Amino acid sequence: xxxxxxxxxxxGDIVAVDDVSFKIDEGHVYGFLGPNGAGKTTIMNIMTGCxxxxxxxxxIGGYDIFEEPCQAKKLIGYLPEQPPLYMTDTPLExxxxxxxxxxxxxxxxxxxxxxxxxxxxxxNVKNRPISSLSKGYKQRVGIAQALLxxxxxxxxxxxxxxxxxxxxxxxxxxxxELGREHTVIFSSHILSEVQAIxxxxxxxxxxxxxxxxxxxxxxxxxxxxxxxxxTTDARDKEIRDILAKINHIVDFTIKEEGAYxxxxxKTDHKDVYEVSRQIFLGFAEKNKTLLEMxxxxxxxxxxxxELTEKSNSNEATESEGIxx
Amino acid sequence: MIAVLKxxxxxxxxxxxxxxxxxxxxxxxxxxxxxxxxxxxxxxxxFVLSFGSLIFVIIVPILTMRVLAEERKQxxxxxxxxxxxxxxxxxxGKYIALLLIYLIPxxxxxxxxxxxxxxxxxxxxxxxxxxxxxxxxxxxLISIGVFISSLTENQGFAAGIGIAIILFNxxxxxxxxxxxxxxxxxxxxxxxxxxxxxxxxxxxxxxNYLAYGVSGLLGAGILIVxxxxxxxxxxxxxxxxxxxxxxERFNAFVNGVFDMTAIVYYxxxxxxxxxxxxxxxxxxxxx
Numbered sequence: 001x002x003x004x005x006x007x008x009x010x011x012g013d014i015v016a017v018d019d020v021s022f023k024i025d026e027g028h029v030y031g032f033l034g035p036n037g038a039g040k041t042t043i044m045n046i047m048t049g050c051x052x053x054x055x056x057x058x059x060i061g062g063y064d065i066f067e068e069p070c071q072a073k074k075l076i077g078y079l080p081e082q083p084p085l086y087m088t089d090t091p092l093e094x095x096x097x098x099x100x101x102x103x104x105x106x107x108x109x110x111x112x113x114x115x116x117x118x119x120x121x122x123x124n125v126k127n128r129p130i131s132s133l134s135k136g137y138k139q140r141v142g143i144a145q146a147l148l149x150x151x152x153x154x155x156x157x158x159x160x161x162x163x164x165x166x167x168x169x170x171x172x173x174x175x176x177e178l179g180r181e182h183t184v185i186f187s188s189h190i191l192s193e194v195q196a197i198x199x200x201x202x203x204x205x206x207x208x209x210x211x212x213x214x215x216x217x218x219x220x221x222x223x224x225x226x227x228x229x230x231t232t233d234a235r236d237k238e239i240r241d242i243l244a245k246i247n248h249i250v251d252f253t254i255k256e257e258g259a260y261x262x263x264x265x266k267t268d269h270k271d272v273y274e275v276s277r278q279i280f281l282g283f284a285e286k287n288k289t290l291l292e293m294x295x296x297x298x299x300x301x302x303x304x305x306e307l308t309e310k311s312n313s314n315e316a317t318e319s320e321g322i323x324x
Numbered sequence: 325m326i327a328v329l330k331x332x333x334x335x336x337x338x339x340x341x342x343x344x345x346x347x348x349x350x351x352x353x354x355x356x357x358x359x360x361x362x363x364x365x366x367x368x369x370x371f372v373l374s375f376g377s378l379i380f381v382i383i384v385p386i387l388t389m390r391v392l393a394e395e396r397k398q399x400x401x402x403x404x405x406x407x408x409x410x411x412x413x414x415x416x417g418k419y420i421a422l423l424l425i426y427l428i429p430x431x432x433x434x435x436x437x438x439x440x441x442x443x444x445x446x447x448x449x450x451x452x453x454x455x456x457x458x459x460x461x462x463x464x465l466i467s468i469g470v471f472i473s474s475l476t477e478n479q480g481f482a483a484g485i486g487i488a489i490i491l492f493n494x495x496x497x498x499x500x501x502x503x504x505x506x507x508x509x510x511x512x513x514x515x516x517x518x519x520x521x522x523x524x525x526x527x528x529x530x531x532n533y534l535a536y537g538v539s540g541l542l543g544a545g546i547l548i549v550x551x552x553x554x555x556x557x558x559x560x561x562x563x564x565x566x567x568x569x570x571x572e573r574f575n576a577f578v579n580g581v582f583d584m585t586a587i588v589y590y591x592x593x594x595x596x597x598x599x600x601x602x603x604x605x606x607x608x609x610x611x
Contacts, residue, residue, distance in 0.1 A: 050405040052610045073408040084403035086331075088338045093331075100327030101407045145403070 001026045001183055002047065002153060007056035009042055009207075016042045018207040019056070026152065029179040031198035032187035035308060039207040040187040041081055044157050047185075048078040061152065074102070077151040081158050083142030087131035091122055091141045094130060095148060102149035116144040120174065136167035143174065154178055156186040160193060172197055191304055205308040226272045228265045231292035232283065239263055242282040248275055260291065328409070328417025332391075336425050345387045346429040352379040353433050361440050369437045369451035370578040373458045377571055380465050381494055385486030387425065388469025389479045391418050392605065396477035401608070411605040415470070415598055422466050430459055447580070454577040457586065461574050464590040465490060467597040474604040496569045500562035510560040511550050518542045528603050530610060 002024040009017040017039045024030055032040045045051035047058050049065045049072065058065045063072035086094055095116065099109045117123055120140040125133055130141060139159060146154050159175070160168045176197050178184050188194050194201055195215050203211040203218075211218060232239065236254050239261060243249055248269035255262050267275045272295055283290050336342040356372035395401040404414050437451040468489065473482045492499075503509070522539030526532060550557055566572055570593065576583035 045402075048406045050402050050609065070408040070410070073406060076406065078402075078406040080399065080402045080406075082399045082402075084398070084400040086335065086400060087398065088335060089331075093334065097327055097331040098403070098407065100330070101409055103408065 001061060002185075003059045004043075004047065005057050005059070007043065007046060007058065008054045009039075009046060009051070010054045016207050017046070017053075020204075020207070020209045021056075022202060022209060022212055024153075024183065024185065026183050027179075028183060028199040029175065029197055030183070030185045030200045030202065031194035032185065032202050032204060033189070033191065033194050033304065034187075034204035035189055038204045038308075040204055041157055042207075043204070044078070044155055044185070044187060045080070048076055048155055049073055050078075050080070074149065075152045077146030077148065077154045079139075079142045079146045079154075079156045079159060081161070083138050083145075085130045085138060085141060087129070089130055090128060091117075091126045091130060091133075091144070094141065095144060098145045099148045104149060112148055112150065116147040119147060119177075120144040121170075136163050136170075139163060139167075139171065143171075147178070151182070153183045153185065156184070158187055158189075160188065160190070168193075203304060203307055210307045226267055226269075227296040228267065228272065228276055228279065229292075229294045229296060230263050230265065230279065230290055231260055232263070232288060232290050233260055234283065234286070234288040235261060238286060238288060242279070242286060242288075246275065246278045246282060325409070325413040325417040325420075328404075328414055329421050332418050332421035333424060336421065339390075341386050341390065342425055345383045345425070348379055348383045348386075349376070349429045350432060352376045353436070357436055357440075361436075365444075367440070367444055367446050368580075369440065369446060370454040370580065372436075373454050374574065374578045377458070377461070377574060378494065380462060381487055381490045384462070384465045384469045384490060385472075385483040387422065388466055388473050389483040389486065390473065391422065391470055392474040392601070393477050393479045393482045396608075397479075401605075405609060411602045415601045415605060419467065419470060419598060422470070423463055426462055426466065427459070430455070430462075450577075450580045450582075453582045454574075457574060457577040457582075457590075460587055460590045461570055464570055464593040464597075467594045467601075471597040471601045471604065474601045493569055494571050496565045497572045500565035503561055503565070505559040505562055507550060507554040507557040507560075510557040511546055513561045514546045514557075515543055518546070528600070528607050530607070 004023075005021050007017055007020045008015070020039075020043060032043070034040050042051065046053050047060075047065065049069050052066070058072075060072040061075045063075070065072045086097075089097070092113070095113045096109070099112060104112055117126055120143050122137060122140050122144060125137055130138065133141070143156065143159065146156065156175070160171050163171060172193065175184055175186060179197070179199075198215060201211070201213065201215050201218060202209060234242070236256060239254055243252055243263075243265065248267050250266045250268050252263055252265040265275075265279070269275045276293060276295065280290060280293070353372060353376040356375040357369075360366045360371045360375065361369065392401075395404065434452070434455060437446050437448055437455075440446045441448060469482075469486050472486045472489070473479075476482050476485075503513075518539050521542070522535045525538055526535035529535070546557075570590065573583065573586040573589060576586055
């Protein structure tokens with residue numbers, strides 16, 4: 001559906017997007033994840049024709065966004081970071097304008113407007129000036145605008161920023177719902193959000209695409225070991241003896257807290273349960289009680305930090321290399 | 325384009341600037357008619373328009389300052405870029421909307437000569453000829469205003485620059501009598517103008533070589549002409565200032581001549597500045 005090839009964008013000497021390539025298929029929800037200033041907005045602006053690229057190209061349904069912008073743009077609905085609303089219009093007037101600009105007219109336009117108003121639940125404010133609406137409603141009007149013309153791809157740039165928790169949940173539900181009929185691409189710097197609604201995650205850091213996979217696969221990808229946290233009434237030395245007999249333990253820390261001792265055990269075994277079973281049996285053998293055992297699986301947050309920090313440290317070594 | 329046009333018109337009717345524009349134009353032309361046609365009992369309506377044209381200095385920037393600057397400030401230009409319409413359609417839609425807004429007070433003014441003709445002999449042909457020219461000249465000024473608005477996101481700045489440029493254009497003929505008419509004076513002035521042109525080219529295209537190339541060629545041309553035959557450059561600067569003045573050309577109509585070259589000149593100015601506005605809008609995607 002969308003194919004981005006070797007996209008590069010420079011502002012003078014600053015490289016905002018650095019040789020990014022990916023393909024997006026129909027009918028999934030894609031999440032762009034990255035810290036602030038990573039280049040998410042720049043990539044989205046280029047994909048929607050709001051910005052030119054220094055190099056590379058973007059194909060939307062086979063149309064090049066730079067060569068055949070009108071055909072390509074008909075396939076996309078875009079909500080920029082700041083909803084592009086005319087404050088003096090009412091939502092109804094605004095949607096009418098956008099619909100007409102997208103080439104709709106007559107009864108088709110009316111039907112479409114009614115449909116998106118229902119989808120985004122803005123029926124009760126549709127005749128009030130946009131300037132008087134709350135941020136959540138403004139965001140909805142922005143999304144409604146993107147939905148007009150029934151585009152195949154909907155691109156939303158940080159759609160939940162600045163909303164209250166209830167509105168965030170509502171917008172997320174809306175995105176999930178849209179994912180059934182459209183291809184949805186949205187950006188966020190909130191991990192739990194991406195984890196909750198995306199089928200595919202693209203992690204972007206410093207203008208580079210550092211990972212592109214399903215959230216579950218990304219977790220598997222991670223090389224960092226899993227952690228087991230135990231609380232026991234055994235003492236420091238006894239725990240060391242027990243753990244020494246168990247394979248696949250990379251590292252552990254022990255902390256005595258009054259009558260109890262807490263230990264954090266890191267393992268690189270593929271099956272964490274196998275290790276926890278051995279720990280349990282080891283303690284049982286010594287006749288010591290395990291009061292608590294918890295598994296801490298690495299989640300997307302760890303992957304995110306690791307991947308973005310990795311690209312940071314790479315850069316650091318590179319620049320050091322240049323200095324030398 | 326139609327969608328942009330309809331939307332712009334709707335916005336104008338919600339905007340105070342539109343009413344100020346119409347009211348000031350009608351007030352100025354009204355005062356002119358009282359002074360010339362009623363008190364002085366002159367039967368030529370053209371003089372009224374010549375008098376009224378001064379108000380363009382204020383009202384054109386008031387009308388055009390927000391047309392693109394506001395889009396940029398509110399970030400609604402991103403919507404326009406992402407919609408399946410071209411920059412030319414956006415500019416044309418907005419420009420035609422402005423012309424329609426301008427036509428409303430002007431259509432009221434069209435009744436004045438008819439009213440006066442009931443009380444005496446009025447030269448209707450020259451009256452309506454000059455009203456048409458008045459419309460085309462105003463349209464040319466509006467196209468300049470649109471271009472200035474496309475350069476900035478600050479409405480006040482757009483209005484200020486607009487007033488300065490139109491005022492300079494209004495007085496340029498009078499100023500031209502005081503500027504140096506020697507050959508060397510013309511060369512210096514031409515080189516300065518070429519520098520300004522080069523800066524605009526560089527701003528619009530972000531292409532240093534093109535800007536340097538064009539400025540270099542033009543500059544070299546001027547210098548060669550100066551070295552070969554410096555008499556050709558004498559009086560060039562005042563002549564250019566007179567030629568560029570939009571208001572000066574309107575005087576032909578006031579004198580009862582329907583000057584086709586003036587109309588062609590106005591239309592050229594309109595096309596030129598609308599083209600520049602489209603380029604300016606397109607350029608923003610490339611920065």
